[in-house]
Amino acid sequence: xxxxxxxxRYQVTQFGKPVTLSCSQTLNHNVMYWYQQKSSxxxxxxxxxxxxxxxxxxxxxxxxxSRRPNTSFCFLDIRSPGLGDAxxxxxxxxxxxxxxxxxxxxxxxxx
Amino acid sequence: AQRVTQxxxxxxxxxxxxxxxxxxxxxxxxxxxxxxxxxxxxxxxLLLRHISRESIKGFTADLNKGETSxxxxxxxxxxxxxxxxxxxxSVGSSGSRLTFGEGTQLTVNP
Numbered sequence: 001x002x003x004x005x006x007x008x009r010y011q012v013t014q015f016g017k018p019v020t021l022s023c024s025q026t027l028n029h030n031v032m033y034w035y036q037q038k039s040s041x042x043x044x045x046x047x048x049x050x051x052x053x054x055x056x057x058x059x060x061x062x063x064x065x066s067r068r069p070n071t072s073f074c075f076l077d078i079r080s081p082g083l084g085d086a087x088x089x090x091x092x093x094x095x096x097x098x099x100x101x102x103x104x105x106x107x108x109x110x111x
Numbered sequence: 112a113q114r115v116t117q118x119x120x121x122x123x124x125x126x127x128x129x130x131x132x133x134x135x136x137x138x139x140x141x142x143x144x145x146x147x148x149x150x151x152x153x154x155x156x157l158l159l160r161h162i163s164r165e166s167i168k169g170f171t172a173d174l175n176k177g178e179t180s181x182x183x184x185x186x187x188x189x190x191x192x193x194x195x196x197x198x199x200x201s202v203g204s205s206g207s208r209l210t211f212g213e214g215t216q217l218t219v220n221p
Contacts, residue, residue, distance in 0.1 A: 004154075031207070042115075042197065042211035043155070090155065099145065100209060102155040 003027050004103035006091050012109045013081050021076040021106045023091030032074040033100065034066060035090040043090055049074060078108075086110045113138040115200050117212035124188050125220050132183040132215045134172075134198030144174055144181040145199040145209070155197070158183075168192070188219045 005024045013019040023032065030051050035043040047056045049068045063085070065077040078085055088107050092100040114137045124130050136142060146158040159167045161174040161181060172183045181198060198212040 040120075040213070042213045043209075045208060045210075048208070092155075094207070099157045099160060104154045 004091055004093055004101050006089075006103040006106050008106060009104060010107050010109070012111060013078075014111050015083065016080045019078050019081055019108070021078075021089050021091075021108070023074045023076070023103055024072050025093045025101075026072070027093055027095065027101065028071060029093035029095040029098075029101070030071070031094040032068060033090075033092040033094070034064075034074070034076045035092065037088040037090055037105070039087075046076070081108070081110045083110050113142065113200055113202050113210050115198050115210055115212035117196075117198055117215050119215050120213065121216050121218070123218045123220060126190055127187050130185050130188040130192070130217065130219075132196050132198075132217065134181045134183065134212060136179050136181065136198075136200050138179075138200060138202060140202065143201045144172070145201065146170070146172055146181075146183050147197045147199055147211075149195045149197070151194070158196070188217075190219045190221055193217055193219045 003026050007022045033048040034046045036046055037043040045057050046060045046064055047066050063079050068074045076089060086109055088105045090105045091103040094100045116135045118133050144161040147155050148158045149155045170183055170185045172181050174181050195214050195216050197214045199209045201209050
């Protein structure tokens, strides 16, 4: 059974058109993460929520926002996607001292 | 700032041969180290973590603080081991914020 679900798996948007990526979890984990992974590069942490507390990485562009309306869902909003934002976006969850569980990712294409 | 280096982007071995995937890190404190694996068309998943000191799928990794390394080893590679392997470091509470290396694509040839 899928525990960390990301929708859609593939997303195409236009340059400058806002886009939202979705992540949901059935694990009831208190921490949720968003990573950006560009081609042939390491996953890079954008931000994470510890319960409702939002933690932004220092080098995450302002163009990237996140919402976590409840424990199960977390959204990544890209306000004005540029060509450089084309990447795989990974969601992950964690609880306590456990490790992180990753979703399958959403591949974003910007035209 | 912490950093993880995986010097080999590609590694190819024959089935039954030993394999070692290198990982070096830089961090002044006491990090926690992980190996994650991504098989073709599957999600990123934990392979092993140094605090567990366990062997998963025949793989082991020992943290060497003197050499700041956490190399992944397996004595006899199998074709199903072909995958992308990422070394990762956590500096927060266990697993809280991961810094990944750029990964090594392992191919095990028949």
